[in-house]
Amino acid sequence: MEQSILVVEDDDILGDNIRTYLSLKGYEVTLCNSAELALEQIKRAQPDAVLTDNSLPGMSGHDLLRKLVAQAPDLKVIMMTGYGNVEDAVQAMKEGAFHYLTKPVVLAELKLTLDKALAADRMERTLSFYQDREAQKSGLQALIGESPVMQTLKHTLRQVLDAERRMASEELPPVLVEGETGTGKELVARALHFDGSRSKGPFIEFNCASIPANLLEAELFGHEKGAFTDAKERRMGLVEAADGGTLFLDEIGEMDLVLQAKLLKLLEDRSIRRIGAVKERKVDLRVISATNCNLEQMVQQGKFRRDLFFRLRIIALKVPRLHARGQDVLLLARHFLAHHGRRYGKPNLRFSAEAENLMLGYSWPGNVRELRNMLEQTVLLAPNEVVQAHQLNLCMTLIDEPMTAPAPMLYEVPRHEPEAGTSLPDMERDLVCKTLDRTDWNVTKSARMLGLSRDMLRYRIEKLGLTRPDKRQW
Numbered sequence: 001m002e003q004s005i006l007v008v009e010d011d012d013i014l015g016d017n018i019r020t021y022l023s024l025k026g027y028e029v030t031l032c033n034s035a036e037l038a039l040e041q042i043k044r045a046q047p048d049a050v051l052t053d054n055s056l057p058g059m060s061g062h063d064l065l066r067k068l069v070a071q072a073p074d075l076k077v078i079m080m081t082g083y084g085n086v087e088d089a090v091q092a093m094k095e096g097a098f099h100y101l102t103k104p105v106v107l108a109e110l111k112l113t114l115d116k117a118l119a120a121d122r123m124e125r126t127l128s129f130y131q132d133r134e135a136q137k138s139g140l141q142a143l144i145g146e147s148p149v150m151q152t153l154k155h156t157l158r159q160v161l162d163a164e165r166r167m168a169s170e171e172l173p174p175v176l177v178e179g180e181t182g183t184g185k186e187l188v189a190r191a192l193h194f195d196g197s198r199s200k201g202p203f204i205e206f207n208c209a210s211i212p213a214n215l216l217e218a219e220l221f222g223h224e225k226g227a228f229t230d231a232k233e234r235r236m237g238l239v240e241a242a243d244g245g246t247l248f249l250d251e252i253g254e255m256d257l258v259l260q261a262k263l264l265k266l267l268e269d270r271s272i273r274r275i276g277a278v279k280e281r282k283v284d285l286r287v288i289s290a291t292n293c294n295l296e297q298m299v300q301q302g303k304f305r306r307d308l309f310f311r312l313r314i315i316a317l318k319v320p321r322l323h324a325r326g327q328d329v330l331l332l333a334r335h336f337l338a339h340h341g342r343r344y345g346k347p348n349l350r351f352s353a354e355a356e357n358l359m360l361g362y363s364w365p366g367n368v369r370e371l372r373n374m375l376e377q378t379v380l381l382a383p384n385e386v387v388q389a390h391q392l393n394l395c396m397t398l399i400d401e402p403m404t405a406p407a408p409m410l411y412e413v414p415r416h417e418p419e420a421g422t423s424l425p426d427m428e429r430d431l432v433c434k435t436l437d438r439t440d441w442n443v444t445k446s447a448r449m450l451g452l453s454r455d456m457l458r459y460r461i462e463k464l465g466l467t468r469p470d471k472r473q474w
Contacts, residue, residue: 003118004028004045008038008052008064009080014105018051021107022114035059039067046072049098049117051110054081054088062092069096076117080105139195142187144335145328149320157188160315161195169197170284174267176252176312177290179319182369185290186250188317193246198286201245204238209254217259218275227276239272242285252312253293257305263287264308287312322364322371329359329371336372337387340379349382354389358453362394370395389453396459429464432457441468 005022009015010033019029030047032038035056042050050068054061065077079092079100092100098117101110143154164172175192177185186205193203211219218228222237239247249255255263266272267287271280289312298304322329333351341349351359364370378391432450439445447457 003049004030004047005114006038006041006047006050007031008033008035008050008056008061010034010053010056014103018105018107018110022111025111027114033057035061035064038064042068042072046075048121049076049078049114051078051080051114054079054092062088062095065092065095065097074121076121078113078117140191143184143191144332145325146331147320147325147328149324150328153188153317153319156317157191157195160192164196167197169286170270172196172198172286173314174286174312175288175315175317176295177288177317177319178295179290179292180321180367181292182367183319183321184368185292185319186248188319189246189248189288189290192288193248193286198245202242203246203248204242205248205250206238207250209251213256213259216255217262220259221262221272222274224274224276227274231276234274237272237274239266239283239285240281243283244285246286246288249287249289251291251293252289253291253295253298253304257303260305260308264305264311267308267311322367323362327360329364330356332368332371333359333375336375337379340376344379346379346382346385348385349379349387350385351387352389354448354451354453355387355392357451358389358392358394358456361451365395390455392453394453394456396456428460429466432460432464433466436461436466436468 005027007015007018007022007029009018009031012033015031015033019031022029030041032041035052036059038050038052052061052064056064061079061081065079068075068077073096076098077096079097080103081088081092081100082103090100098120099113101113140154140157143150143157145151160175175189177188179185189205190203193199206220208216218231218235218237220237220239222235222240223231225231225234249263262272266283269280270284271282273280295304295309295313299306299309322332330351333356337349337351338347341347359371366373374393377393378387382391432446435446435449436443439449443457443461444454447454450457452460
């Protein structure tokens with residue numbers, strides 16, 4: 001596809017030479033001899049880049065540049081100027097020009113400068129596309145759930161965002177997001193960034209447990225060439241990469257005490273020093289951290305700095321575990337079922353009532369992440385449109401306690417008042433035994449009566465050590 005260049009030059013000979021040269025190089029070139037004509041041309045079709053002389057009849061090149069920056073800030077403008085007016089060209093770059101060329105113009109240099117401008121434009125458009133796409137799947141709308149605990153979390157997030165809109169961007173306080181693994185702490189951090197005042201800046205995410213402690217400092221703060229054995233070139237750290245945006249530090253409890261001190265200095269002074277550097281650099285970023293650890297307990301044990309703990313949790317948010325969110329389990333399950341169904345070409349999948357009862361009663365030790373990943377396998381292997389309970393590959397061996405919210409039973413089971421001194425395991429054993437006896441040890445029917453899947457009932461039979469009275473295999 002040909003890229004279009006608008007050339008604004010009142011020297012007819014130079015303008016024709018530039019148009020002829022660039023046309024031979026594959027560009028589509030439009031030539032105007034005044035800034036006024038150029039603005040009219042841009043109203044009809046915006047070019048990919050503009051090459052303009054500084055000295056023009058009527059409106060000057062500087063005036064044209066200012067109007068273009070106001071109307072189309074992403075448009076790349078290259079200024080041409082006489083040798084004695086280099087200061088004007090430098091001023092033009094400060095006002096938004098991409099580059100400048102001095103006359104007489106070397107056509108090969110002109111093409112090289114244009115190529116750089118267009119490459120920069122393509123890169124910016126690509127980054128903008130990915131940033132916009134990332135923003136669309138982030139924000140408060142990504143936090144799926146209508147349970148009371150999720151409504152409370154969303155209300156708190158809206159309060160924080162509303163307060164921050166009235167603050168200067170550089171004054172945004174740190175936020176600590178707490179919750180079990182897999183609950184969605186990253187989504188909370190993304191909501192704060194993409195719905196906040198720094199949404200146009202970068203969102204840099206880093207897991208403090210992902211690399212060894214001795215490499216963590218260089219990854220975060222960068223290093224100078226020769227700072228250590230493998231430092232063969234200067235490298236910018238993630239803190240500098242997040243300048244103007246948000247740095248999200250996941251698993252902050254895994255950071256060692258030495259690096260915690262540097263992080264505290266970053267929060268206090270808004271400055272960093274690369275490894276091996278002499279000077280400090282100022283940075284403008286917002287820090288959001290997350291942890292599944294009990295940081296208060298770590299502070300008491302001397303494993304986490306007390307001053308850093310209080311600095312990080314100026315705003316503290318708690319993400320609830322999935323099992324505490326009630327019917328949100330089904331909202332999320334249907335969302336993931338539809339999402340994976342689109343990916344694998346199975347758009348009409350739905351759960352059976354037994355499958356939904358099973359998911360409501362399961363304790364979800366891996367939280368939302370476990371639900372999402374489990375359903376991907378379920379969708380991949382689903383033989384028909386109705387997903388049955390036995391197709392849900394739940395990790396029964398990871399359940400440390402009885403399910404606190406059992407699924408509603410599909411059939412009524414006779415209930416008896418427990419005798420004094422009867423324990424919960426004894427009651428469970430008695431209920432399972434009576435149900436199995438009532439169905440002549442038909443595990444499938446018994447599971448339906450108890451509101452369980454067949455696999456869950458088999459697990460309980462094995463756990464309780466039950467065998468059929470006549471010793472036949474069930």
